[in-house]
Amino acid sequence: MDRLASAPIRLSDAQRIDWLRLIRSEHVGPRTFRSLVNHCGSARAALERLPDLARRGGASGAGRICSIENAEREIEASHRLGVALLAPGEHGYPPRLALIDDPPPLLGVRGAHETEMRPMIGIVGSRNASGVGLKFTQGIARDLADAGFVIASGLARGIDQAAHRASLDGGTVAVLAGGHDRIYPPEHEGLLASVIDTGGGAISEMPLGHSPRARDFPRRNRLISGVALGILIVEAAHRSGSLITGRFANEQGREVFAVPGSPLDPRAAGTNDLIRQGATLTTCAADIINAVAPIMGRPIELPMEEDEPPHEGREPQETDRARIVGLLGPSPLGIDDLVRMAGTSPAIVRTVLLELEMAGRLERHGGGMVSLN
């Protein structure tokens, strides 16, 4: 089991409703959620400030705020599906996922919570996999499960489903791009039932009723690498979704493993590139087990979210806002650079960015970059 450095936390029912309302409100993603809670001191305080922040950011009307009733309804409907909405640090929230830059503030977790707490390895690859790729996946997924690892994957056709099926006995976790009631592809509902029945689990950050769109898959991929110690990419063409997962894994400080293949096989082009860029060439489970063994020993320190003292200090003036908006454009700019160029305090810049965000005028990117919409 992945070891937490501190005791697991537990949200109160009222906190859970506040958190769900905040993350389900318009213009609030995982990064903004964290900024708002840090800025305002709690999710409830943030909910109260949202209209004011949006107005200052230049919005004509306030963004849609999730009501208490809608939040309660989602929690109940989730409960009926066997899905718990868990916060980082709660039992059942994959411990390593809490450490990424943008962890879901509430994660829908279905199935055995014990399984989510165990060390995981992600396995992903082509939907259009070769016979050799499928056979290799089955073998290595089984060997990793036998060694005590939970296999995380995306329930997709091809490599993903082969990884899940081969590791059912050891517990496997399906990471969904849509809501728990919108399984994609639909023909894998039976596979998901097997995953749950054999003590595995499924996780999603999306609300019930959300059918996955194309842009939800890259977003989901950060969770596959986020829950895991490392991620194995079995077959991947140039510019494929599996490579995006590999990139997330790198940014998240996760180990990246890749299976080599013939230069004449387009399904190996991506994995060969990854090896060239430093991924560990992987031909058997021992390659992975040996690489992650030293990491597994370290206990996991969770960053705290709630109950930090709210930001104190002067409020931004109209001149601050004008200067910061003037410096921003459609190309992503680092917040550090922005602070230096604006010649004002980091706190002022962060507040203005939150205002712009709540007004729907700002987009956040990875690596502390922002751009105007």
Next chain:
Amino acid sequence: MDRLASAPIRLSDAQRIDWLRLIRSEHVGPRTFRSLVNHCGSARAALERLPDLARRGGASGAGRICSIENAEREIEASHRLGVALLAPGEHGYPPRLALIDDPPPLLGVRGAHETEMRPMIGIVGSRNASGVGLKFTQGIARDLADAGFVIASGLARGIDQAAHRASLDGGTVAVLAGGHDRIYPPEHEGLLASVIDTGGGAISEMPLGHSPRARDFPRRNRLISGVALGILIVEAAHRSGSLITGRFANEQGREVFAVPGSPLDPRAAGTNDLIRQGATLTTCAADIINAVAPIMGRPIELPMEEDEPPHEGREPQETDRARIVGLLGPSPLGIDDLVRMAGTSPAIVRTVLLELEMAGRLERHGGGMVSLN
């Protein structure tokens, strides 16, 4: 063209006969040749000292010394086959080969001498190659030839012949394990003729009439890597001859390139291992060209062989010999360690080793290691 730092040298006819006699004498290999010339000052002086050295080393009779007549006969017969016997630094002797630990003192060079002076890339791999491996080899050999590289290979079945055939237009060099009149495999005599006819070449360090034995192939492999800037291994099982070539290349400071393959393909097991150990993962000619470009710019400094002042100082005493023989055994021991343990001068140790070698009692290994026979 690979650039020599100094003007090419040229042996006199008499020197060439002396050199050939010495390297064709019993118990004299490339390493011993160099030690003898350094010790005695010239090949002719070494020939005169051989019987005395062998006697001091404990031989009952002197080893066979190649006669002037036999040497002249080999030079003439070689000439009739279009083969020149060239020393390191002479025009036609591949410049980089002169830099290895144990270059052939005389190399039989057939074909265009200009070709031997150009930058080379070695390509080797399974005799039992896959269709995909052969196709890849053809493509990359052609691309490297188009980029101005001469392809060196071993004229074997499988990958080797594919590499030669695809690079005929650019000049290709066959590195032989037997004498120039003992082509192996015999069905590749036609291919060799094409190599020569298209301006390529063939090289061998073996005497005419020498049919290659199993142990000659690893010895030959050091020449394939030795002539080249780097060596590409296309397909190789565990413990295959191509991996030996890769190991030589590493020891010689040559770049090692390897083609990845599926973990389920046994012909990729060796190349995947090489990549794991640091070889450059290679899927196209640019991977090789980019890696060797910085090396090509450096001029080649040739070590001098002849006309160094002979070793001066006291001769070894019987007690020196006894102590050194006592320290040696069937397991290889480093000469540096031997000098330290023997508590005598490096010159004395080197002389005793030469004596033992001329008596057929010593074997030299790579990395300055020696053992008793």
